[in-house]
Amino acid sequence: MARTYGVDVSVYQDARLNYPGAQFAIVKLTEGTGYQNPVAYDQITSAKKQGIAPMGYHFATFGANSLAAVSEANCAIAKAKSVGLPKGSALACDWETGDGNKVDGGVNVSASAVLAFMDTVAKAGYKPLLYSGASLLRNNINTKLILAKYPNSLWVAAYPSGNGTKVDIPNFNYFPSMDGVAIWQFTDNWKGMHVDGNVMLIDVTKSNPSAKVAEQVKLPEKMEVTVHPVVKWDVPRVFVVTNKAGATLYDDYDLKKSIGSRPQNSSFIVLDEKNGAIKVGKNQWFDGRAGITKSNPIAYDDYKSGTLKVMLDNTHALDAPKADAGKVYKLVKGAKYKFEGRKGRFLALKDKYKDKTVYVTGNRAFIVL
Known part of the structure; x- marks a missing residue:
C-alpha cells in the first residue's frame, strides 16, 4: 500500500464512497465524547465492498488533558467496533484547532495527552496515528515523544497549492519534510472531487485483512534521487542542495535576511526544522x-544494512569491534562495501573470502545515503 492514494471522509461526504483511484479511506468516526458520524458504518462498509482499505479517525477535543484523552479514545474504539472497522486497522487522533480543542497547553504535556489516546487505541488492537497540520506538529506538540513510542505514525496535512485547488498528484518538491510521516494529506480537492487527497508513504495497512495490493504511485521523474552524500554513522539526517542555482542561506527560519548561498550538491547536517526551513548551523537556515x-x-x-565508503588511507578490516583489534586486510580508499549493521561506532562487514564478520571503524568509512 505504500506510495498509494487515498481519501479521508466525514458526514459531509456521501455514504457510498465513489473516488476512482483511492486505495484507502480514512473515515471520521467520533468527536469528543458526544458526537458520532451517522454515516460511518455505510462508509466503512462501502470501502470494504470496493476492496479499499478502511481506516478511522477521531477529532480530539481533549487538548492537553490525558484523562480526557483516554475517555475520548474509548468512545472512538467503541464506534470503530460498532461500524466494523477491522482490528489492526489504523485509528488516528485528529488533534488540531477547532471545536474547543486547545493546542497551547505545552508541547510535552500535549504530546503526553496524545500518547494516552494512542496507547488506549493500541491496547484495543488498532494501529494509532496522529493527524494534524504541519505547523502544529512542528510547533505545538513534541512529536519526538510520539515517534519514540510509535515510529512512522504521523499523518500530516500540508497543501502546497493552497485550499480549494484541484490537485491530481502530490508535488514532492514541497513535501512537509519531517520525521515519522506515514501519510501526507496534500490537497483538499483531489482530482476536482472536493475530497481530501492523501498519499501513503509508509504502509499502515499490513495487518488490515480488508486491504488489497495496490498499484504504486508514480513519482515525477525530476524527483528521482541521484544525490548520495556520505555521513558518519552517528549523523541522523542531512540536507542536500538540489537546486541548480544553489540555495540561499538565511539568518533565521523566517527566511527574510540572506547571509550567503551554497552550491548545488553541497550537504549539511540537519540541526532543526521549523516552518519548512532547515537549520544547518547557528543562525544558518535554508528554505527546505x-x-x-x-x-x-x-x-x-x-x-x-547499507553501503559504506572508505574515506581515508590505511583503513583496515578488523577482527573485532574495538580499536586495538587485529587487522585482517586493507580496504581500498574510495571503494564501497556492503555492511550488515553496527556495533558501537564499528560497521560490520562480511569477509568475502572466509564468510566471517569483520569490522571497520565508522570514523574512517562513512555511510552512503
Missing part, C-alpha cells in the same frame, strides 16, 4: 524547497 533531506537509518537502528 531548495533541496532534500536524507535520513541515516543506521543512526537509529544498529541492525540496519
